[in-house]
Amino acid sequence: MNxxxxxxxxxxxxxxxxxxxxxxxxxxxxxxxxxxxxxxxxYHIPGDPTIIDPSANWIGEVGAxxxxxxxxxDANANEIYPRGATSWTVSDDGTVWTFDIRRDWLWxxxxxxxxxxxxxxxxxxxxxxxxxxxxxxxxxxxxxxxVTNGSMPVDQLGVxxxxxxxxxxxxxxxxxxxxxxxxxxxxxxPRWVREEYGTEWTNPETIVVNGPYTLASRRVDDVYVLEKNxxxxxxxxxxxERINLIVVPQQSTAMAMYENGELDTVMVxxxxxxxxxxxxxxxxxxxxxxRLISQFYWFNVGRAPFDDVLVRRAFAAAVDKDTLVSRxxxxxxxxxxxxxxxxxxxxxDPSLGVGISYDPAQARAWLAEAGYPGGQGFPAxxxxxxxxxFNASVAQALQSMWQTNLGVEVTLSGVExxxxxxxxxxxxxxxxxxxxxxxxxxANYIHEGIFHSKVMSETERTHRYHSDEFDRLIDEAATATDxxxxxxxxxxxxxxxxxxxxxxxxxxxxxxxxxxxxxxNRVQGPLMVQEFWNWTITQ
Amino acid sequence: MLSFIFRRILWLIPVxxxxxxxxxxxxxxxxxxxxxxxxxxxxxxxxxxRLRAHYGLDDSIPVxxxxxxxxxxxxxxxxxxxxxxxxxxxxxxxxxxxxxxxxLGLVVALSIGIPLGVASALNQNRAIDxxxxxxxxxxVSVPAMTSAPLFIWIFSINLGWxxxxxxxxxxxxxxxxxILGIGPAAVxxxxxxxxxxxxxxxxxxxxxxAKGVPERRITIQHALKNALIPVITVxxxxxxxxxxxxVVVERIFAIPGMGGYFVGGVSSRDYPVIMGMVLVYTxxxxxxxxxxxxxxxxxxxxxxxx
Numbered sequence: 152m153n154x155x156x157x158x159x160x161x162x163x164x165x166x167x168x169x170x171x172x173x174x175x176x177x178x179x180x181x182x183x184x185x186x187x188x189x190x191x192x193x194y195h196i197p198g199d200p201t202i203i204d205p206s207a208n209w210i211g212e213v214g215a216x217x218x219x220x221x222x223x224x225d226a227n228a229n230e231i232y233p234r235g236a237t238s239w240t241v242s243d244d245g246t247v248w249t250f251d252i253r254r255d256w257l258w259x260x261x262x263x264x265x266x267x268x269x270x271x272x273x274x275x276x277x278x279x280x281x282x283x284x285x286x287x288x289x290x291x292x293x294x295x296x297x298v299t300n301g302s303m304p305v306d307q308l309g310v311x312x313x314x315x316x317x318x319x320x321x322x323x324x325x326x327x328x329x330x331x332x333x334x335x336x337x338x339x340x341p342r343w344v345r346e347e348y349g350t351e352w353t354n355p356e357t358i359v360v361n362g363p364y365t366l367a368s369r370r371v372d373d374v375y376v377l378e379k380n381x382x383x384x385x386x387x388x389x390x391x392e393r394i395n396l397i398v399v400p401q402q403s404t405a406m407a408m409y410e411n412g413e414l415d416t417v418m419v420x421x422x423x424x425x426x427x428x429x430x431x432x433x434x435x436x437x438x439x440x441x442r443l444i445s446q447f448y449w450f451n452v453g454r455a456p457f458d459d460v461l462v463r464r465a466f467a468a469a470v471d472k473d474t475l476v477s478r479x480x481x482x483x484x485x486x487x488x489x490x491x492x493x494x495x496x497x498x499x500d501p502s503l504g505v506g507i508s509y510d511p512a513q514a515r516a517w518l519a520e521a522g523y524p525g526g527q528g529f530p531a532x533x534x535x536x537x538x539x540x541f542n543a544s545v546a547q548a549l550q551s552m553w554q555t556n557l558g559v560e561v562t563l564s565g566v567e568x569x570x571x572x573x574x575x576x577x578x579x580x581x582x583x584x585x586x587x588x589x590x591x592x593x594a595n596y597i598h599e600g601i602f603h604s605k606v607m608s609e610t611e612r613t614h615r616y617h618s619d620e621f622d623r624l625i626d627e628a629a630t631a632t633d634x635x636x637x638x639x640x641x642x643x644x645x646x647x648x649x650x651x652x653x654x655x656x657x658x659x660x661x662x663x664x665x666x667x668x669x670x671x672n673r674v675q676g677p678l679m680v681q682e683f684w685n686w687t688i689t690q
Numbered sequence: 691m692l693s694f695i696f697r698r699i700l701w702l703i704p705v706x707x708x709x710x711x712x713x714x715x716x717x718x719x720x721x722x723x724x725x726x727x728x729x730x731x732x733x734x735x736x737x738x739x740r741l742r743a744h745y746g747l748d749d750s751i752p753v754x755x756x757x758x759x760x761x762x763x764x765x766x767x768x769x770x771x772x773x774x775x776x777x778x779x780x781x782x783x784x785x786x787x788x789x790x791x792x793x794l795g796l797v798v799a800l801s802i803g804i805p806l807g808v809a810s811a812l813n814q815n816r817a818i819d820x821x822x823x824x825x826x827x828x829x830v831s832v833p834a835m836t837s838a839p840l841f842i843w844i845f846s847i848n849l850g851w852x853x854x855x856x857x858x859x860x861x862x863x864x865x866x867x868x869i870l871g872i873g874p875a876a877v878x879x880x881x882x883x884x885x886x887x888x889x890x891x892x893x894x895x896x897x898x899x900a901k902g903v904p905e906r907r908i909t910i911q912h913a914l915k916n917a918l919i920p921v922i923t924v925x926x927x928x929x930x931x932x933x934x935x936x937v938v939v940e941r942i943f944a945i946p947g948m949g950g951y952f953v954g955g956v957s958s959r960d961y962p963v964i965m966g967m968v969l970v971y972t973x974x975x976x977x978x979x980x981x982x983x984x985x986x987x988x989x990x991x992x993x994x995x996x
Contacts (some may be wrong), residue, residue, distance in 0.1 A: 372946035
């Protein structure tokens with residue numbers, strides 16, 4: 152083969168590669184036409200939604216748009232409003248809830264919607280076959296736990312369709328937080344589709360919905376196209392007709408896409424916060440408020456030296472949270488001495504002075520009282536956290552505060568996320584980082600979920616905290632119906648947990664820092680759920 | 691020649707077997723399990739037990755391995771525990787995209803790296819050489835983490851020439867292909883330069899010159915061809931790693947390729963995903979090493995494939 156022929160061959164190969172590449176690129180191209188068509192929003196999601204079936208997964212940021220729960224929760228007005236159910240009553244003893252299901256309402260495939268669809272939706276969550284991570288949220292319903300652990304058939308669950316338009320839910324015990332919790336769980340599901348297609352039923356070709364939007368098409372890990380569901384009961388008031396959920400894992404890329412006009416609203420990465428707030432245009436598009444997430448460090452109270460409440464109090468008083476959020480994390484986080492985030496029933500206003508705030512002198516005094524004056528003789532302790540840059544910088548700041556203010560030796564152990572859970576439940580560390588997002592706006596979710604002794608067996612609760620008094624307060628708050636009384640009970644519970652017993656050091660509530668184009672009117676939904684049907688676009 | 695290729699392809703079987711065994715044993719011995727959330731409430735023990743039983747994770751490792759291999763022989767890579775999608779689908783959707791990007795990156799790497807290396811070898815210690823080696827140093831030391839956002843800032847936000855990210859049009863492929871290709875281009879430039887410097891001092895080059903062969907022909911046919919052997923050696927593994935997904939570039943440019951599956955699979959202990967990715971990568975590595983060996987024989991007639 153002479154040189155010319157070789158060069159020719161090489162050029163042919165190169166042309167083939169480029170041709171192949173452009174063909175492959177063209178194949179991936181099927182973006183819906185935007186211009187002058189339907190009212191369209193481009194919304195950023197950091198990861199693929201993966202599981203859309205609301206019975207099989209957490210509802211997530213966008214999942215609430217496909218299906219309709221019994222009730223809605225208006226975070227701004229702080230009140231419940233009818234959705235799938237038009238009205239409801241509760242028995243005198245607070246255990247039997249009866250819902251009237253909306254009439255003259257069709258699924259997206261034209262099937263009439265009945266109470267049986269809700270019954271099936273609840274059953275699907277506790278069905279052991281589904282293995283849902285949210286099954287525990289229904290454990291207050293009669294027989295739910297027995298169904299989930301497989302000792303009772305699914306149809307024994309205390310949720311029954313009495314007729315086409317009446318749904319009855321029976322609880323094991325009265326729970327005043329139960330109704331509001333139904334704003335994010337217990338969606339009606341189309342049994343005929345779910346049973347025919349298995350886990351594939353939420354694919355665009357097969358999905359049947361009863362919510363404001365349906366899934367028109369998708370490319371996994373790239374884009375999910377939502378289209379308005381004309382059969383939704385309130386479709387007349389849904390203005391945005393098409394939503395492109397665009398998957399962009401890197402926050403800084405999403406921010407650049409926003410600035411380039413490719414996305415209509417995004418979360419602002421921490422490194423861009425200063426710039427955004429100084430920029431004359433971007434600062435007008437910027438909003439920030441605390442998310443319903445609590446970040447904290449808890450003590451392993453079952454092991455010395457943190458079996459001594461004085462030591463725990465000393466460690467809590469040695470943490471300067473204001474400096475932590477203003478100098479280290481710098482993402483608009485709100486420092487806190489209590490656990491329940493603002494916006495939930497049971498949030499403790501800082502003016503009430505509950506919790507242990509930064510006081511290095513008091514911290515040293517407590518440590519001395521516990522037998523370690525100036526930190527002398529204090530054993531080496533290990534602080535565990537699931538490793539990422541953010542958690543590491545917080546842990547390093549805490550380490551320095553404890554060493555400086557108390558004179559103790561603190562070792563950090565950043566663990567890869569996948570192994571963190573099993574290491575913490577093994578009781579490996581003395582202090583652990585943890586976080587808790589609220590699934591419904593009531594402090595019950597966090598107090599019962601973490602510190603009530605009925606929730607997990609003693610060996611699985613990494614903090615080993617146990618207080619009969621705390622349990623009693625939370626139980627009482629669950630049955631009380633008077634709002635003021637419930638708030639008072641939660642206040643007592645917080646005082647016990649973060650002051651008297653000091654089982655946990657509350658740190659901060661992370662912020663939702665976001666920029667939104669001026670033509671998009673975004674209504675902040677409850678919790679972390681985005682309710683696109685309430686948003687509008689002005690041209 | 692054909693029997694050589696055939697034998698080498700047969701070798702793929704034991705290689706995949708050993709790699710799969712090692713990977714399988716390693717990933718199951720790492721602490722953590724796929725059904726354990728981080729930072730939220732763990733699944734109830736009964737549910738975890740049911741899931742483990744459903745996916746057969748309670749059997750001994752050899753039994754699990756045999757079952758996996760049995761499914762693999764039928765072409766089934768299993769379901770992802772985290773997304774419940776089949777790993778076959780994930781590979782089918784992600785591999786063409788990653789491979790396209792990788793090929794484009796390779797074209798960039800070759801078309802910048804080799805000419806640059808040749809040019810700097812022929813102009814040793816002159817301005818061109820210094821410039822080329824500066825480029826090579828920069829290309830190796832500036833990671834995509836830095837260069838990609840810089841490119842986005844310049845070409846998308848300021849100049850408005852290219853879209854910021856995503857995949858589907860040729861405009862969207864420009865920046866990721868260049869970013870992906872620059873690092874390997876720098877490596878190739880340095881390799882080509884070193885190898886060329888050695889070759890152009892050989893006796894046969896002097897002989898060719900003495901015979902009056904034109905300088906261009908000496909460079910391309912006599913020198914470059916022989917200088918390419920070390921370059922071809924690194925192209926094998928380079929090709930395999932580029933076409934099976936570039937984690938950082940795909941993440942920054944929001945490209946739905948395979949790059950993220952590897953990392954995501956490991957951090958969520960999604961065993962079938964880890965296995966699937968390792969096997970696909972191994973497959974490409976073995977094949978591209980075969981291609982390298984074939985290319986040796988083409989470049990250097992003294993090398994015989996037997």
